[in-house]
Amino acid sequence: MRMITSEDVAMNLPWKALIRRLGSVFREGVEAPPRHHHALHRPDGEATMLLMPAWEPTGYIGVKMVNVFPQNVDQGVPATAGVYVLSEGRHGRPLACLEGSELTRRRTAAVSALAAGELAREDAETLVIVGTGKLAPMLIEAHAAVRPIRRVRIWGRRVAQAEQLAKAYADRFETEAVEGLEAAVEEADIVSCATLSTQALVQGAWLTPGTHLDLVGACRHSMRESDGECFRRGEVFVDTYAGARGEAGDIYQAIEEGVFAFDQIRADLAELLRGERSGRSSHEAITVFKSVGAALEDLAAAIEVWEQLETAV
Structure with missing residues (x-):
C-alpha cells in the first residue's frame, strides 16, 4: 500500500x-x-x-x-x-x-468552485473571503479556476492573518484585507465563508442582486455563518440533501426562525449537473450554496x- x-x-x-x-x-x-x-x-x-x-x-x-x-x-x-x-x-x-x-480542504474548495461554475454569474470578478483558516487560500484558487476573479477581499477576526493572506496573493489578484465586512459584501460578486462561527457573520440585507453566497462552515446545528435573511432572499442549493438536512447549521437555524423550509431548496449538485433542475433564475437573482461535505x-x-x-x- x-x-x-x-x-x-x-x-x-x-x-x-x-x-x-x-x-x-x-x-x-x-x-x-x-x-x-x-x-x-x-x-x-x-x-x-x-x-x-x-x-x-x-x-x-x-x-x-x-x-x-x-x-x-x-x-x-x-x-x-x-x-x-x-x-x-x-x-x-x-x-x-x-x-x-x-x-479535504482541496476537495471542499473544489466543490464550492463546482457550484459557483453552475450558480455564480459568468462575469463574477470580485471575491470576498470570510475567514482566514486553512481553507481560505484554497477557496481563492478554486473560485479563480471557474470565474474571472480579479479582486479578492479578505475578512477575518484575526486581522494580521487576513493581511498575510492578502499579501500572499497580491501578485495574482488585486487583494485587500478589510475590516468592514458589510461594505465588502455589498460590493462582492461571490462571498465565500469558511469559519467555525456560531454567530451570523453575513447578513442577507447586505447581499446585492446577482451575488453568489458560498457557505462552507457551520457543520453543526449550533453553528452559522449567515442569517435567515440570506435564505429568505436567496435561491438555495446544497451539495447533498442528506448533508443539508442533517448537519447544515445555517439551514437548520433559518428553519427554526421560520424564514425558510427544507422543501424550498431548489436543487442539489447532482440535479444541477445532470440538468434535472435549473440554476440561478436570472442575472439579478441571489444564489446561496450550502455545503457540509460528502463521502x-x-x-x-x-x-x-x-x-x-x-x-x-
Missing part, C-alpha cells in the same frame, strides 16, 4: 482536473452511507470523529476518518485532521493511504490523486 503525503496530494490535485472529476462523480453517483459521527469528550471541550465510506458500483472503494477539534483554533492548530484509505474495487485490496487534511467528494479526490500518480509512473 502506498503512503501519499500532503505534498503529493497537493501536487496531484490541479484545480480544473479535480473540479471535472467531482462533476463526473456527482453526475454518475456512488454508494455513500450516512457518515458516522462519534462524540469525543475531551478535557478542553467536545470533539468529533467522523467516518465517511463511499464506493463505486464496480470501481474504487474508500473511507475517510476525520477528527474535528474546534478548540484547536485557540491554540493555532488546524481544527481537523484525518486520513483516507483507497482500495481497488475488484478484490478490495488497499491501494493507498492519503493524508486527509490536504485532501463521494473525498472518493473523487482520492481517485484523482491516485490516477494522476499512476499516470506519472
Whole structure:
C-alpha cells in the first residue's frame, strides 16, 4: 500500500482536473452511507470523529476518518485532521493511504468552485473571503479556476492573518484585507465563508442582486455563518440533501426562525449537473450554496490523486 503525503496530494490535485472529476462523480453517483459521527469528550471541550465510506458500483472503494477539534483554533492548530484509505474495487485490496487534511480542504474548495461554475454569474470578478483558516487560500484558487476573479477581499477576526493572506496573493489578484465586512459584501460578486462561527457573520440585507453566497462552515446545528435573511432572499442549493438536512447549521437555524423550509431548496449538485433542475433564475437573482461535505467528494479526490500518480509512473 502506498503512503501519499500532503505534498503529493497537493501536487496531484490541479484545480480544473479535480473540479471535472467531482462533476463526473456527482453526475454518475456512488454508494455513500450516512457518515458516522462519534462524540469525543475531551478535557478542553467536545470533539468529533467522523467516518465517511463511499464506493463505486464496480470501481474504487474508500473511507475517510476525520477528527474535528474546534478548540484547536485557540491554540493555532488546524481544527481537523484525518486520513483516507483507497482500495481497488475488484478484490478490495488497499491501494493507498492519503493524508486527509490536504485532501479535504482541496476537495471542499473544489466543490464550492463546482457550484459557483453552475450558480455564480459568468462575469463574477470580485471575491470576498470570510475567514482566514486553512481553507481560505484554497477557496481563492478554486473560485479563480471557474470565474474571472480579479479582486479578492479578505475578512477575518484575526486581522494580521487576513493581511498575510492578502499579501500572499497580491501578485495574482488585486487583494485587500478589510475590516468592514458589510461594505465588502455589498460590493462582492461571490462571498465565500469558511469559519467555525456560531454567530451570523453575513447578513442577507447586505447581499446585492446577482451575488453568489458560498457557505462552507457551520457543520453543526449550533453553528452559522449567515442569517435567515440570506435564505429568505436567496435561491438555495446544497451539495447533498442528506448533508443539508442533517448537519447544515445555517439551514437548520433559518428553519427554526421560520424564514425558510427544507422543501424550498431548489436543487442539489447532482440535479444541477445532470440538468434535472435549473440554476440561478436570472442575472439579478441571489444564489446561496450550502455545503457540509460528502463521502463521494473525498472518493473523487482520492481517485484523482491516485490516477494522476499512476499516470506519472
